[in-house]
Amino acid sequence: QLVESGGGPVQAGGPLRLSCVASGYTYRRHCMGWFGQAPGKGREEVASIDTDGRTTYAEHVKDRFTISRDNAKNTLYLQLSSLATEDTGMYYCTRDRGLAVPAGSFDYWAQGTQVTVS
Secondary structure, eight states: OEEEEOOEEEOTTOOEEEEEEEOSSOGGGSOEEEEEEOTTSOEEEEEEEOTTOOEEEOTTTTTTEEEEEETTTTEEEEEEOSOOGGGOEEEEEEEESOSSSOOSOEEEEOOOEEEEEO
8 A cells, every 4th residue: 555645835936745554565676656646638757766866857857856765664756856846646656566677567546635736
C-alpha cells in the first residue's frame, strides 16, 4: 500500500514537499517513482530513484524537483521548488517492479495528491 500526503495550493515560485509512505512489502528493495498528471493530459513520470539512491528526472522538472527516500521510514519524498502554474496537477507515487535497477514498469500506485499552483 502507498499513501501520499503533502499536496495542496501553493503560490508560484513556492516550495512543496510530497510524501509517500509504503507498507506491506520490503520497501528498500524496490525502485520508486513519482508521476505527474496535468489537467486534461496523460500521466507522465517526473522522477525516479533506485535502491541505491540514484535519481533520474524528466527534463522539465530537472533542477527544480528532488526525489529522495528514507528506507528506515519506508517513505518516498518529492521536494518541489520554483513551482510554476504548469506544474499544477495530480501527483502519484508508484512502485517500480525493478528490485535494483528501474524496470520502467509500475505495479502499485498511491491515491494521488493534488498540487495547485497559482
